[in-house]
Amino acid sequence: MQIAKGTVVEIDYVLKDDDKKVLDQSQSGESLIYLHGHKNIIPGLESALLGKSEGESVEARVAPVDGYGESNPELEQVVPRNRFQGIESLEVGMLFQAGTDQGPVSVRVVKIDNDDVTIDGNHPLAGKYLNFSIIVRSIRKASEEEIAQGYIHPSGGCCGGSGSDGSCCKIEN
Numbered sequence: 528m529q530i531a532k533g534t535v536v537e538i539d540y541v542l543k544d545d546d547k548k549v550l551d552q553s554q555s556g557e558s559l560i561y562l563h564g565h566k567n568i569i570p571g572l573e574s575a576l577l578g579k580s581e582g583e584s585v586e587a588r589v590a591p592v593d594g595y596g597e598s599n600p601e602l603e604q605v606v607p608r609n610r611f612q613g614i615e616s617l618e619v620g621m622l623f624q625a626g627t628d629q630g631p632v633s634v635r636v637v638k639i640d641n642d643d644v645t646i647d648g649n650h651p652l653a654g655k656y657l658n659f660s661i662i663v664r665s666i667r668k669a670s671e672e673e674i675a676q677g678y679i680h681p682s683g684g685c686c687g688g689s690g691s692d693g694s695c696c697k698i699e700n
Contacts, residue, residue: 528581528666528667528668529580529666530577530578530579530580530663531563531564531577531578532564532565533562533563533564533668533669534563534564534667534668534669535560535666535668535679536560536561536562536576536663536665536666537558537559537560537663537664537665537666538558538559538576538661538662538663539558539559539662539664540552540553540660540661540662541553541659541660542657542658543659543660544655544656544657544658545656545658558664561678561679562669562673562677562679563576563577565677565678566677567677567678569589569593569595569657570593570594571589571590571593571594571657572587572589572594572657572659574593575587575589576663579663580663580666581663581664581665581666582662583662583663584660584661584662584663585659585661585662585663586658586659586661587658587659587661588656588659589656589657589658589659590656591653591654591655591656594652594655594656594657595649595650595652595653595654596649596650596653596654597653598654599649602647602649603637603645603646603647603648603649605643605644605645605646606644606645606646607642607643607644608641608642608643608644609642610644611623611644617636617639617644618639619639620636621635622635622636623635623636623646625648632648634646634648635647
């Protein structure tokens with residue numbers, strides 16, 4: 528069987544940046560399992576895996592436009608430190624949820640200058656080329672229920688884990 532829309536795919540992967548630094552990887556015994564063709568992984572990776580077979584190794588370089596998008600400077604802004612009330616030790620790299628007109632957005636602290644804190648709403652991998660080394664572990668036809676809901680419920684949780692409330696999660700990108 529080959530990877531196609533409506534197949535459940537299990538992969539092991541290593542993700543590196545252009546400096547060969549490992550950014551993420553599947554852990555031993557915890558492969559990534561997803562429903563292909565339903566936007567459960569980034570578009571460039573989904574395209575690179577289309578048509579691949581079980582046991583196949585894949586090297587994929589994904590451009591920012593097909594990954595987490597280009598970095599948008601408008602998503603970076605300076606806010607007063609007093610907006611972080613209750614946080615005793617504010618540090619670069621900390622993540623927070625910010626309320627916006629479009630709903631909550633994850634932001635990362637990128638700079639602290641006295642009473643000014645620069646936050647960035649871009650995904651940490653926005654603007655970066657992503658280099659994947661992948662092994663396709665298994666492929667199967669998705670059930671009607673999986674197709675209808677747009678994601679899978681593998682045994683032991685969703686995509687190698689489960690939501691904090693015990694429910695299955697849907698991967699968003």
